[in-house]
Amino acid sequence: MLADYHLHTEFSDDSVYAVDDVCRDAIRLNLNEICITDHVDYGIKPDVDHPELAPIVEGEPALNVDYERYFPALAEARDRYATDLTLKRGLELGVQRHTIPRYEQLLERWSGEMDFAILSVHQVDDAEFWTGDFQRGRTQREYNDAYYNELLEVVSHYSGYSVLGHLDLIKRYDPAGIYPFEKNRDVIAEILTRVIADGKGIEVNTSSFRYGLPDLQPCTEILALYRDLGGTIVTIGSDSHKPEHLGSYLALVRRRLAALGYTSWCTFEGWEPVFHPMNA
Template sequence: MTQHKGEIKFDLHTHHERCGHARGSIRDYIEAAIANGLQVIGIADHTPYFSYDKDQAFPKIAMGKSEFPEYVKEVQALKEEYRGKIEVLLGIESDFFPEHVEHYRTYFDRYPFDYIIGSVHQVEGVSIFNKNRWKGMSEQQKVKTKETYYRLIEHSARSGMYQILGHIDAMKGFYPEFSKIETEAVEHTLKVVGEYGLAIEINTSGKTKYVGGWYPTDEILELANHHGVKVTFGSDAHDPERVGDEFDLVAKRLKEIGFKEWCYFRQKERVSVPL
């Protein structure tokens, strides 16, 4: 771990046109970061669906497998080009499928990623953002679904593949009542995340969904602070205009909750930044 002296603005979660549902090139996001006063910008587009035979299994969700080496190459070239103007980090946002962890790991091990974000986007084969999954569910079923979600997040922490866990209550995105479903699974998961030394991101893209606001809730952040969980920042920008979105507001809130620092990652080593 290294310690950065003084304030620094960073955003570790940005996408671009390769994933099929974001606007703009990687260069557009880097330029937006410079314009918005950031010193560090991480590119972390969605991983291809490595476990499918087809090169491009889901064109509007993630890049094709053949695009993956090109993605890495482009970020590395831009890293060099922008050296001295802004630090560009090579990241990726990886879906977490417990049965495919080792398969994904073989792809990640080939390249010099600065960090990998592990995100659970599916629970029991259904997207966490599917508005209809909750219809007709009993309270008991809702609790079970939430516990399954957090069990997957816990498994992702234990996998050793990630430095950051993405949007750890994003299931509330189109179902705000999710936050009120009572279960001890949330705190249990945060304890594990703390033990394994991972960071969770404060992700400001919740404002683009029904729920508004950020992932995760203040209650989760208070628990995270209690259990020594590290925190980082990601706008989850799918549009260059959102790079660094609400960074200063998040920093202020984290200080109020009691955090003293947050972090980013370079060559998978944590760089701590005072709040």
């Protein structure tokens, strides 16, 4: 079985990949299951009813998912391709400590239409990582510490998610190179302990390969720590935004997880993890 649990489509501000094309390509690639997880980033982007508040990126307003169109479109695609593909409905929530109430309102309205949600920290104090705005003016230690402390604060006060996305994301945008795991080990252990206590999981994000990172994301030290702390809920996702990303490295990551001692990986059904043997 192959399942890709981190996909972006035309409903994300950073993708034009049509839902129908994602489904057809997934079938062509022999994927059995996908979960579409388009972006919501309160603090940075407004909802579609306030385009005048949106930042302009490449000439277009950057907006959150249009929920009123998104969930019906996914439901229609799920039914249309049901013979050949299982499609689950999700979101990627770019949570910050000060935006938690917005996500609580969001899930109160839409959780019944969903199977799954990724919790990611893409920015701190509304400063983006991918632009370098957050790192600018800080030392490598300062922005790494601030990132993990923000993530700990978020998971300590918010549980409306299924898995943590690309837990060591800051590595992807670190101009100084890879910051040693041991320097943030204690706070990462606190994060994982809270995740496990809340019955949540983590993802392995296969975009590490296309970003040229030297290890998995999260790194093998984090995956080993999660395992040692008793964590068992692991999803695998490509973080696809384009056809060439879809389904990439899923089988390879499962082999890496098996080598680390994991015996199962997960999909989700109605917010509940479904465990699959690592070799199935």
